[in-house]
Amino acid sequence: MDTGTHVVMGIALGGLATLDPIVANDPLLPAAVMTATIIGSQAPDFDTILKLKNNAVYIRNHRGVTHSVPALFTWPLLITGGITLFTGTSNWQTILLWSFIAVFLHVFVDIFNAYGTQALRPFSNKWIALGVINIFDPFIFISHLVALSLWLVGSSPGPVMLILYIIIALYYIWRILSKKAVVQIAKEAHPDATHVFVSPTINWSQWHVVIRTPSVMYVTECRNRQLEYFEQYAFDPIPDTEVLNAARQDANLDAFLSFSPTYRWETFEKDGITEVRFVDLRYRSKGHYPFVAIVQLDEELSVMNSYTGWVFSEEALQKKLNIVLP
CATH class of the missing domain: 3.30.70 (Alpha-Beta Plaits)
Incomplete structure (x- = not known):
C-alpha cells in the first residue's frame, strides 16, 4: 500500500490496542503502543532509501528482505527495544506484540496488490502479488479517516477500529472474489491461456489484464465484466543471442x-x-x-x-x- 495508508493503519491499530486490558490499565502503555504501531506500520518500507543508490538496486530489493519472514520478528524487536529504552516502561511484551501486529499487517496487505512482496524469503525469492487491491485504495484510506474522525470527536477507539477492520476484511473478501471472476472471464475467452495476470485499478470495475497463451500475449482491460482488447504480441521467450x-x-x-x-x-x-x-x-x-x-x-x-x-x-x-x- 501507499505510505499514507500505512500511516493511518498504524494510528488505527494504536486505537484498536485500547481493547487490550493490559494497555487500558497502564497509563504509560497507550502512547508507547501507539508509537510502536505507527513505526511498525512504516518499518518494512524503510528500504525506500535504496532509491538513493539507483533504480536497479531499489527494484531488486524493495519489499524483499525488509518484508521477509525474519523481518517480521526483527522489526518488532528493534522497535520494542528502542521504545522501552526511551520510555522506561517495563511492559515490553505488550509493545512487542502490537509492533509485531503492525509489521505483520503491513506485509500482509502488501501482498494483495500487483507489485507484491518477497514475503517468503529466505525460503523462496518468489514475488507474491495477488493483484486484488490497488496500491492506493480510496475505500481503505477514507474508511480509516472516517474511523479516526469518530475517535477524534469522542467515540471509544477500540470498538470503532474493531468495526473498521471487520468491514475491511469483508471488503478484501469481495475484492478477492471480484478478481477471481475476472480471471474466469479471461479463461473463458481463451481456454488455452497458460497465465492470466491481473492488476487492479483505482476503479472497482476496471482491471488491467494480460492473457498469455502458448503463442500470443493479449493486453486487455476488463471493465464491468467485459474484456476490451488493446494490443497483442507474439509470446517469444528471450532467445540465446x-x-x-x-x-x-x-x-x-x-x-x-x-x-x-x-x-x-x-x-x-x-x-x-x-x-x-x-x-x-x-x-x-x-x-x-x-x-x-x-x-x-x-x-x-x-x-x-x-x-x-x-x-x-x-x-x-x-x-x-x-x-x-x-
Missing part, C-alpha cells in the same frame, strides 16, 4: 527481469548503437507502458547506457538514458 545475452549482463535489465513476470522485448539498431527494450505489460496506461528497462550497446556489445523504472513519455526516457551511466 549475443545481443540479448550482452544486455542481460546489465544490472538494470537484470533487476527488471527479476521482478516482471510478463513483458515483451524488442531490439533496434541505429548509428552503430543497438538498443534492447523490455516493457512490462501489466501497467498499460493511456496507451503507454510506463515500466521499462532499456539497454544501449555499442558495436562491440558493451553497455553504453541503461535504465529501468517508470517513465511516462519517450522524451523523459531519452533524458534518463543521457544521464544514467552503465
Whole structure:
C-alpha cells in the first residue's frame, strides 16, 4: 500500500490496542503502543532509501528482505527495544506484540496488490502479488479517516477500529472474489491461456489484464465484466543471442527481469548503437507502458547506457538514458 495508508493503519491499530486490558490499565502503555504501531506500520518500507543508490538496486530489493519472514520478528524487536529504552516502561511484551501486529499487517496487505512482496524469503525469492487491491485504495484510506474522525470527536477507539477492520476484511473478501471472476472471464475467452495476470485499478470495475497463451500475449482491460482488447504480441521467450545475452549482463535489465513476470522485448539498431527494450505489460496506461528497462550497446556489445523504472513519455526516457551511466 501507499505510505499514507500505512500511516493511518498504524494510528488505527494504536486505537484498536485500547481493547487490550493490559494497555487500558497502564497509563504509560497507550502512547508507547501507539508509537510502536505507527513505526511498525512504516518499518518494512524503510528500504525506500535504496532509491538513493539507483533504480536497479531499489527494484531488486524493495519489499524483499525488509518484508521477509525474519523481518517480521526483527522489526518488532528493534522497535520494542528502542521504545522501552526511551520510555522506561517495563511492559515490553505488550509493545512487542502490537509492533509485531503492525509489521505483520503491513506485509500482509502488501501482498494483495500487483507489485507484491518477497514475503517468503529466505525460503523462496518468489514475488507474491495477488493483484486484488490497488496500491492506493480510496475505500481503505477514507474508511480509516472516517474511523479516526469518530475517535477524534469522542467515540471509544477500540470498538470503532474493531468495526473498521471487520468491514475491511469483508471488503478484501469481495475484492478477492471480484478478481477471481475476472480471471474466469479471461479463461473463458481463451481456454488455452497458460497465465492470466491481473492488476487492479483505482476503479472497482476496471482491471488491467494480460492473457498469455502458448503463442500470443493479449493486453486487455476488463471493465464491468467485459474484456476490451488493446494490443497483442507474439509470446517469444528471450532467445540465446549475443545481443540479448550482452544486455542481460546489465544490472538494470537484470533487476527488471527479476521482478516482471510478463513483458515483451524488442531490439533496434541505429548509428552503430543497438538498443534492447523490455516493457512490462501489466501497467498499460493511456496507451503507454510506463515500466521499462532499456539497454544501449555499442558495436562491440558493451553497455553504453541503461535504465529501468517508470517513465511516462519517450522524451523523459531519452533524458534518463543521457544521464544514467552503465
